[in-house]
Amino acid sequence: MSLRLASLASSNSDILAALGLAAQVVAADSHSDAPGLEGARRLGPDLNIDVPALVAARPDLVLASLSVPGMERVVAEVRAAGLPTLVLDPVTLEDTWADIRAIGDAAGQPARARALVADLRAELAALRADFARPPRVLVEWWPRPIIAATRESWVTELLGALGAENALAERPGRSSPLTLDEVRAARPDLIVCSWCGAKKLRPEVIEARGLGVPVVCVPESGLGRPGPRLLEGARAVASALAGL
Incomplete structure (x- = not known):
């Protein structure tokens, strides 16, 4: 059975869309502009999430990200409402790739997530240039x-x-x-x-x-x-x- 997903940050919504999971997103913050979220209930800005509306959307998993400064308070409210929550806190690029894999694992698409990370790594490597001195x-x-x-x-x-x-x-x-x-x-x-x-x-x-x-x-x-x-x-x- 497909999980009902909610995203409280644009970065998480982008990841879900890239994994082909946008159709499973039942609620999202109003800043998220990833394609395929037309059917998702909008919850307001990422730092002012309408938690009762989120609860009403009945998500099986809520995705939050501390890359948005101040989201700790929102996460506390969501957890107090009893909703299962995956909280990401990427600092490095490697953390970002790990978060994509973590979301894929949680949403039942581990292979798709690993393939996406491999593609992103390869594209980034192809952009590298050699400079006499790093700009x-x-x-x-x-x-x-x-x-x-x-x-x-x-x-x-x-x-x-x-x-x-x-x-x-x-x-x-x-x-x-x-x-x-x-x-x-x-x-x-x-x-x-x-x-x-x-x-x-x-x-x-x-x-x-x-x-x-x-x-x-x-x-x-x-x-x-x-x-x-x-x-x-x-x-x-x-x-x-x-x-x-």
Whole structure:
């Protein structure tokens, strides 16, 4: 019997869709835009989930992700409601591949999940370029204050797989607020505008800081979601690196 699934984060919804399980998703957060979720009950934003509506959807398994800062509170409410919950907390790229396998195992599609991970690994490997010096890339999550991906982020491994390096790889944490002087001290060769939750990416805001560094825009869905759509971001960054 097919499980009735619920997803509280876009990254999980993307994984379910890539595994061909979107039709089993009976409820999802309102940010999820993966294909095939037309029949899912929408539960509101990921940090303001309508838990009674989730309960009414009668899921057999709820998928949450702590990659969304603040989701711990939502998870506590869902568990208090007595719903079986799988909570993911990816930090690295390897964690992301492991989460895809974990979702596949939980949903009864282990072989499909392992095949997906193998395909993603192969595509990422094919994007790698050899540089005389690894380009330093700063991935910006928010402009005011400037917040960027630091060492404990899947971005670090993703850039490494492309032959580049995270300009903030020596800075601890998943992300960090930065002053303009700290951005300058990071000596980026490329800045990636991938603002989370922004309706429009505005590279001119970054360019107006006067750093003289090329800026490329990558939608948050391509770099901020630990799942299969990271390959969309990887392709965009690889293309920008090729033009340096």
